[in-house]
Each structure stands twice: as C-alpha cells, then as structure tokens.
Amino acid sequence: MINTYKNTVDYRKLVADWNSLMRTFIRPEDAAARSVLLKYMEQILFGLQEFLKTHVGITQEISLRDLAGQYSNSHISLTPEKKLDAVITELIEELAPRVVNVASPYFVGHMTAAIPFFMVHLKTIVTALNQNVVKIETSKLASVVEKQVLAKIHRLVYGCDDGFYGAHIQNVHTSLGGVTQDGTLANMTALWVARNRLLAPKEGFRGVENEGLSAALKAYGLGRCVLLVSRLAHYSLKKAAGVLGIGTENVIAIDVDSNNRMDLNSLRTTLDQLHGAAAKTAVLAIVGVAGTTETGTIDPLPEIAEICSLNKIHFHVDAAWGGPTLMSERYAPLLKGIELSDSVIIDGHKQLYMPMSCGLVLFKEPAAMDVIEYHANYIMRPGSVDLGTKSMAGSRAANSLILDYALKIMGKKGYALLIEHGIEVARELAAEIRRRPDFQLVTAPELNILTYRYCPAAMQKVFRSGSAQQRRDINARLDRINVQIQRLQREAGRSFVSRTTLKVDALGPEGIVVLRCVIMNPMTNLKILMEILDEQEAICQTYGLSGGNSN
C-alpha cells in the first residue's frame, strides 16, 4: 500500500532562494526527508505496480475530457508550489492511477507492457550519471559500452566471425549501427543511409546529402525515387520517406498473401512496372517486416533478399517487434534471411523489455554509416569515438548501458523464455478462440500477435452461404459490434485489447474491424485471456450486441 506522507510534512514556506536551490543539487533537505525519499524509492520499485494491480486494474474510471479540464493551467508559478515529497505523493496517488497500467497481465492490446523491475534500477543509474553519448568528453566509457552492445546485437542478427567483431567492435572509424530514440528514428536512420548510398557523390555531383534531392535526381537522370514496403508495414516508413524528401506518395505498398506476408508476385510485378516506367525510377530500398504491427507476421525474408541482390537494391528489415525472437533457439528460424539484409532495426522498448524508449539500427557493412557522418569544430572531430558523428540525434542518454546490463542479467536464455511464452500463449489463445462458437479467429499468430472478432455462430452460418451483399451487411454489423465491445471493455477498466481494421480477402473486399491481442507479459496466461473473452461475451449479453436478426 502507498503511504500518505501528506499529513506528516512540516509545510514550511516554500521559497526560491540560493540555499534551497543548493540543497536540490546536493542532497535531500535533512535526515527525515532523506528517509522518506528512500521509502518512496522503495514504493516506486516494489509497491507501485502492486498498488495499481489491487486498486486500479488498467486505469481509473474517469474520462479524458474530465481530466483535461483539470489540467488547463498555462501559468508557471513564480515561487515554488510543492516540495519533492508532496510531488512524489501526488504522482503516486493521483497521477499513477490515471495513466495506463501497462504492466497489468490483463493489458494485452499494445506493444508496451510490464518490464522487469531491475530496469528501474538501471534507468535510475543512467539518470543519476546523466551521460551524454553525443561525444566522448561527456560519456567516456558509456560510449565504449554502446559500441560493445551494438556489436552484441549485430552478432545476434548477422552472426559474423570473431575476426570481424575484433576488427570493428571498438574501431573509431567504423560503426556497426546506432542507438536511437525509437523504432521510427531507427527506420529513418536506415533509410537515410540507403538514400545517401543510392544517390552518392560522383563526378560533377557532391551527393544528395549536400545538394538535395532534386539535384540528385537530375545528376542520376531519374524521374522518381521510391520505397517498396508491405501493405502492413509501419507508418514510420512513410514518415521517413517524407522527412528524407522521397515523398510519402512514393512509398509503394506491396500487397500481402493470405498469410499477411509480402506477396512476392506483386513485388516482382511492381519492380517490372517500375523498370518499364516512362520516368526512370530508382528503388531506394525494399523493406521486409519481421513482425508486422497489426498481425505480427514475418515477410519472406530470404526471397526478398534474393530479389534485392539481383536488382542491387538496399534490403532493410524492420524487426522493431520481432527482432528479439533471434534469442530463442526454438523460434529464431522464423527470421531466417534477416542476416542477408543490409540494415535491420530492433526496438529496445518492445521485446527487449527496456524502459521507454530505445531503438537500435544495425548495418551489415561497418562503413555504411560513413555517408551520414557530420563533424563540428568543438566536438565530434574526425577519428573520434564521438557517437554523435553518425546519428540523427544530437544529445542522447546512455540507454545502451541499460541494454548491455539487461543482456547480462537475462542472458539469451532469459529472453528466450519471454519470447517463447508470448508465442505459445498466443497459440493457446488462438485455439481457445477457435473453440468458442461466437468468436472468429481472423489472423493466426505467427509470433505473439493475433486478431479475431466477435461473430455469433448464427451470423457465421449466414456469412458462409450468403450473397456478396449479405456478407457486406454482416461485416458492417460486426464492425459496429466489435467497436462497441472494445470500447466498453476499455472503459470498464479491467482489461484491454486493441482494435484495428484489416483487409482479409477470405472475409470480403473491404477492411473489417478486428480485435488485436499482443502477448508479451510473462504474467499473462490462458486463464486471464479466457476471462477477457468471457468479459467480451458478457458485454455482448449486457448491451444486447449479439442478438437479433443475423441476416
């Protein structure tokens, strides 16, 4: 239980003066305050999740509109308003219950979940040291550790030999990758490199980074530069195309097959069409996804790699979600072909269970990042270890310390247990959905994500034998029902699944609303998932969503 400190505090007048300021830099005010702060640290580490689990569920029942009304003060107070202990009390007792308890085993809707408790310790150390890995002068060993951890993840993906890592792990002239704020910036970094390598300097042209895209297209005699991605690829790739000047309309979505994997015939046809296009077209990269956001499926990586190799196209794999599957001997083969890519991204805050936020980008070739190198006179001099020389970000926290030590604490086997639990519980859930007559499994889990919808047995029967129009009508009704189920369950606050709209050929030409489960919490088990399905059935009964005419 969280202790309330409010009543025991001696509320002296709060002033902003030099002495008070100095105390905030040096130490807590006195021995009593120090012991209270230590107690709060203990509660943050061990009591907070327990408190939320016991008293809150997923989140307290209060509307966003009401909350927004309470947070409409745009004035910064002239003098201090609160002491730290009062702030911590407020954060624990008033804020925490109203954010989202993503650590709950009943929170199975998104790629954000519980983290091992030691991550809070590691994050605290990173915060206390406050290193800035943009340059060695503000980070020293932290930058060296970052190069080491990048080599560890590079080896997990590409499996090069000892000689390779010996030559590059601490080489100041080469980079095996970079640590970014998130998957979005990791994707952007990979495509930034791909763009600069494609439109590189040549006779009479100083490269796209220097002269810009229109000069680059002219220098290479191109009408257009495009990016090919699966229809189910993450929208961050579009953002990257926008920022890099490629243009979101030049991101070509390749259709997927019945298993939601990039359809290779569509890919080949698109490439043929681009080769024959009136405006000479260059392909910046083909992106294979290893764990799509909505369905968790993995594109056919070996085949895409072969197509890229034949056509001399940069092969990028977005493994933001699925990358850590490589830790599991049992399921690593699902990602076969990833080692053939030119670049890969993996999110630290997804299945590496790091605290928000961390992305990783890896390049097969240690010289690849040279094309995004920047220098400044006061730091980041040529030949330095300064990690800011090849990075989209400037100042940056030493989050790689968290990853390096988490890998030591967990080992591959520890991570494998988490990954295997997620995949296997997702399969059990799929079997349970198939067993229940009023549910329909829409996409089976390849990794640990699946989608389904509530679809009463009577409607399924009519759907199977119905005309195209009847199927459309049923889908429209089911869409409304599933939107309601998801909203009512979320508002009830005990559990959470997400929803999305998917185009599933077997169920009609239009997109349909589906419920989406992401299993990444080791405390989530089939019993909990069955309770979530029971709750959805109960919602349908209570609100009369299931009954009525089924045709």
Ligand SMILES: Cc1ncc(COP(=O)(O)O)c(C=O)c1O
């Ligand atoms: C496949 C994939 N790629 C990229 C991203 C973007 O990651 P982030 O949210 O860390 O920017 C996501 C996020 O869900 C994702 O699922």
